[in-house]
Amino acid sequence: MQQKVHQLFAEIVDARYPRSGCAACDLRDLWCLPKGLNGDEFLQVDRIINRRKRIKRNEYLYHAGNPFHAVYALRTGFFKTLISSASGMEHVSGFHMAGELLGMDAICDDRHSCNAIALEDSELCEIPFSELEMLGRKIPALQHHFHKIMSREIFRNQLLVVLLSGMNADERLAAFLVNLSQRYGARGYSATQFQLRMTRSDIGSYLGLKLETVSRTLSKFQESGLISVHNKQLVLNDLERLKQIAERAQQALRPDPQKFEAS
Amino acid sequence: MQQKVHQLFAEIVDARYPRSGCAACDLRDLWCLPKGLNGDEFLQVDRIINRRKRIKRNEYLYHAGNPFHAVYALRTGFFKTLISSASGMEHVSGFHMAGELLGMDAICDDRHSCNAIALEDSELCEIPFSELEMLGRKIPALQHHFHKIMSREIFRNQLLVVLLSGMNADERLAAFLVNLSQRYGARGYSATQFQLRMTRSDIGSYLGLKLETVSRTLSKFQESGLISVHNKQLVLNDLERLKQIAERAQQALRPDPQKFEAS
DNA sequence: CGCACTCTTGAAGTATGTCAACTCCGGTGG
DNA sequence: CCACCGGAGTTGACATACTTCAAGAGTGCG
Structure with missing residues (x-):
């Protein structure tokens, strides 16, 4: 000993x-x-x-x-x-x-x-x-x-x-994906390509959305080229824009600037 | 000394x-x-x-x-x-x-x-x-x-x-009021009658609702006799029913019981 | 007393939920 | 190996709770 x-x-x-x-x-x-x-x-x-x-x-x-x-x-x-x-x-x-x-x-x-x-x-x-x-x-x-x-x-x-009280579905999902990305990155894995370990329903529960909304929003992100999803396999094609989306919630409610441009 | x-x-x-x-x-x-x-x-x-x-x-x-x-x-x-x-x-x-x-x-x-x-x-x-x-x-x-x-x-x-990801406006407000009530009670103050120290907008921000929704919901509670509000002065007339409302969110999503009665 | 802030209430708009049908996928057993 | 099955995911049509916009009343502080 x-x-x-x-x-x-x-x-x-x-x-x-x-x-x-x-x-x-x-x-x-x-x-x-x-x-x-x-x-x-x-x-x-x-x-x-x-x-x-x-x-x-x-x-x-x-x-x-x-x-x-x-x-x-x-x-x-x-x-x-x-x-x-x-x-x-x-x-x-x-x-x-x-x-x-x-x-x-x-x-x-x-x-x-x-x-x-x-x-x-x-x-x-x-x-x-x-x-x-x-x-x-x-x-x-x-x-x-x-x-x-x-x-x-x-x-x-x-x-x-x-996140839950101020963001819409797009922003929540984007924030979620960026967060995962950063955590994988910090562990030495790819920050732009990884497996989702949880179901859509889990994600929805966590983000305060229904699983259908999660699915739809992922599809939308995919159509616009932001990400590629195939089942649980995920590729973030445009991490920067995802970050922008995740943080746009903050811009939106600024005291009194001109309106932000439409998404 | x-x-x-x-x-x-x-x-x-x-x-x-x-x-x-x-x-x-x-x-x-x-x-x-x-x-x-x-x-x-x-x-x-x-x-x-x-x-x-x-x-x-x-x-x-x-x-x-x-x-x-x-x-x-x-x-x-x-x-x-x-x-x-x-x-x-x-x-x-x-x-x-x-x-x-x-x-x-x-x-x-x-x-x-x-x-x-x-x-x-x-x-x-x-x-x-x-x-x-x-x-x-x-x-x-x-x-x-x-x-x-x-x-x-x-x-x-x-x-x-x-609360933020699973409850509707009624349930959030009820939970909020019950929580305040309990905290005042624990401090030796009345658990059914107290001053709101914050604005509707503060409450809304905390609960993930717009101030108009807070106001409307308080009015609704008042009409149904649950509470009495006058500005920031608040009386909880039916703490028990408020608790029921706050916890109904849990019932609502149970596996498969018969639908809960309408509010 | 008046001004700014807070609150209330209405009407209209919209994002998300709900319900439902269908496909896809992985695992299991024949 | 294929057939089958159940869970997971996708997509559409419709419903609705909440937001948004707006106007007006109430309140309180300087």
Whole structure:
């Protein structure tokens, strides 16, 4: 065991040989750990994490109501989270890609408030929350990092609120596609060509539209040459114009300039 | 100084004489401090808080873009927060009452992401964030409490998202009124009779409706005897039915029951 | 007292929802 | 391998809830 620790430490020191644990994880810069941890701190973090929780497509990571004891870092795969209201109706509250953290909404009352479902076979790191807090007390940088992640989650939701209450279908879809594009891009994948992991109905639920509207709007984008869709395969032909559409909502409601040109 | 500390401590021990500081604050159970702090911990918290920051009606507590260094606990008064998108459009992202915490969306990138504007003369406690983190490292209960508050903020926003993407105007307004009612109730005010602090336009922006729709819907509620409105003065005559309306959205989309009765 | 802002109400327009029919696709079993 | 099946997606016609535009009344602050 002691030997293993030494080996791990060596890997950290020589980062060219990442083989296992957090040191090996190429996602750690995305969110998981703050920069500038020293070797010892690194090991402490590494030790509380249960690696390799595997969830197959369509399986649940947790259900709403489940007792909360850990947050989860998504290593590979793709998730959606569903808020289910009292009487069983479900609403997609988010899509989650590798490098993102799930379960933070559950801290406030010690039980999960949504369902997390894998949209493809996935692998996660389970981080027991009380131990994360404990370690945060020892490692200020870790504590602050976690606060930033939670804050970003708040911010992210606020942007979604703006989208939902101020944008029309075109703008919502465009914003959604641009967002996906950026997230894929940040992970080293193509930012202009990727698979949609979710159904039209999921997208609609997330964006506050009906699936027919999503389908129609995608078709419209395709006709105008903005994108090419074939089932779930997507190519963004004109990312810049998509961005313009996504942000036009803001122009539209300016105090009092001349009217913006028709679309 | 030392003498003052002793005096304060005495006040804590004998809670019947709350005169100043956190010990005196009748809001502390709403969010500010976890239960079960001992006297010493209490004092430590008390010491980092700058009390009595006063903001007059229509003044800003902070602007989007301002550097972040503190969160604020609202002691008395009423705030709205506005997200301003790139090009100057503004969207009401929340209303905040005594006992709530402002500024948590700013942690993630060290600058405020929204504007906070007082809707009436207000008084706040300023809590320097680095010191709050520092104290969180010493006092586990405080740390955990803060995490819960942030998590609740995430959860709150998720509910808003559900409202915005799944509910019609009646349901949104009803949910909004019920929410205000509960928050006033929790603070010891009447849960059925209160002043709206914000304009119809603010409500509309928050709920993703136009101000005319807000006005019309309020009128409709009034005609049907649900509420009585006169300008900003509001009486909820039938809180139960308002709750039913707010939650009917959930029934409406159930898998396959018989259609719900017309409104 | 008056001006600006807020609110109310009406009439007409439109984006999105609803309902329905059909096609496409992937998986399963014969 | 093909046939079949159910879920997913597309498209059209129609319905409607909300917005937009507009006019006017009410309110409150300087």
